[in-house]
Amino acid sequence: VSISDKDGYVQLNQYKLKSAIGKGSYGIVKLAYNEEDETHYAMKIHSKKQLIKKAGFFRRPPPSRDGKPIQRPPNPLEKVYQEIAILKKLDHPNVVRLVEVLDDPEEDNLYMAFELVEKGEVLDVPTSNPLPEEQSWLYFRDIILGIEYLHYQKIVHRDIKPSNLLLGDDGHLKIADFGVSNEFTGNDIYLTNTAGTPAFMAPETLREEKENFSGKALDVWAMGITLYCFVYGKCPFVDEPDPNELMSWNPIRLHQKILKDDVYFPPEPKISENLKDLILRMLDKNPETRISIPKIKLHPWVTR
Numbered sequence: 001v002s003i004s005d006k007d008g009y010v011q012l013n014q015y016k017l018k019s020a021i022g023k024g025s026y027g028i029v030k031l032a033y034n035e036e037d038e039t040h041y042a043m044k045i046h047s048k049k050q051l052i053k054k055a056g057f058f059r060r061p062p063p064s065r066d067g068k069p070i071q072r073p074p075n076p077l078e079k080v081y082q083e084i085a086i087l088k089k090l091d092h093p094n095v096v097r098l099v100e101v102l103d104d105p106e107e108d109n110l111y112m113a114f115e116l117v118e119k120g121e122v123l124d125v126p127t128s129n130p131l132p133e134e135q136s137w138l139y140f141r142d143i144i145l146g147i148e149y150l151h152y153q154k155i156v157h158r159d160i161k162p163s164n165l166l167l168g169d170d171g172h173l174k175i176a177d178f179g180v181s182n183e184f185t186g187n188d189i190y191l192t193n194t195a196g197t198p199a200f201m202a203p204e205t206l207r208e209e210k211e212n213f214s215g216k217a218l219d220v221w222a223m224g225i226t227l228y229c230f231v232y233g234k235c236p237f238v239d240e241p242d243p244n245e246l247m248s249w250n251p252i253r254l255h256q257k258i259l260k261d262d263v264y265f266p267p268e269p270k271i272s273e274n275l276k277d278l279i280l281r282m283l284d285k286n287p288e289t290r291i292s293i294p295k296i297k298l299h300p301w302v303t304r
């Protein structure tokens with residue numbers, strides 16, 4: 001149950017909710033002080049009403065053409081409960097740790113308490129202060145271990161990007177936000193839907209003919225875009241608003257760049273040939289020949 005105390009802080013059971021520290025399409029994350037263990041946590045807050053509205057749950061279903069009843073969209077809360085089920089299975093130094101879920105049926109909000117990763121998002125992109133190659137190497141090794149662990153647990157993340165990589169006081173990264181993750185059985189999952197963040201979407205998800213594509217290879221592609229962002233401070237494929245086009249934002253231009261453009265390496269900042277090679281192997285537009293996680297671990301830039 002949540003009440004506001006004398007300083008206007010919302011009290012939620014043993015947690016005192018403080019300032020907002022994260023915000024995104026998922027909702028909001030607030031700093032939370034647990035009075036029992038005198039420790040701070042990151043409290044992610046979902047509004048159930050928002051989830052239901054966003055999923056168009058109450059929207060009139062389109063008339064079914066062939067008379068067959070269309071299958072209702074899954075209960076939007078289902079997505080969050082799936083995310084929670086995934087998070088409960090995970091226990092790894094490079095993955096955020098879910099500590100507790102507060103889901104009061106009477107309340108509109110659903111609260112997820114995570115272990116606080118003190119420094120927050122590793123890098124705000126775009127930035128004019130990208131990371132030195134050495135620092136990128138340290139962080140990238142954490143991402144490899146975290147993704148290797150997720151794939152071993154039969155989970156593809158599908159939204160790897162700098163804002164979902166949190167930096168702790170110990171200088172290590174933790175992967176966050178399983179809101180669009182997929183669980184699979186067998187050795188890999190073969191998907192057809194697009195999900196995640198446009199600038200990080202792999203070309204195979206944007207092609208007209210929607211054949212099934214490997215889930216693991218999508219995470220490798222996003223890791224490649226992320227590594228490029230670390231060293232250059234911006235994404236390799238961006239949707240520049242076209243000055244003479246009124247509709248300044250249209251995803252098609254970005255999709256065409258992802259599908260067709262080569263990766264451009266600016267002359268500054270200078271990066272090693274090994275790093276360029278690794279980025280090109282991860283941003284291979286053909287998922288069949290794209291480098292895999294086991295091969296990334298053996299790449300000279302990683303093992304150096």
Ligand SMILES: COc1ccc(C(=O)/C=C\Nc2cc(OC)c(C(=O)O)cc2Cl)cc1
Pocket residue numbers: 021022024026029042044096114115116117118119120121166175176177178179
């Ligand atoms: C400046 O200091 C700061 C310290 C910590 C933060 C912070 O934690 C931000 C987001 N956090 C999270 C987001 C998540 O999803 C989107 C998930 C998840 O759903 O897995 C988990 C967490 Cl923890 C920010 C600033």
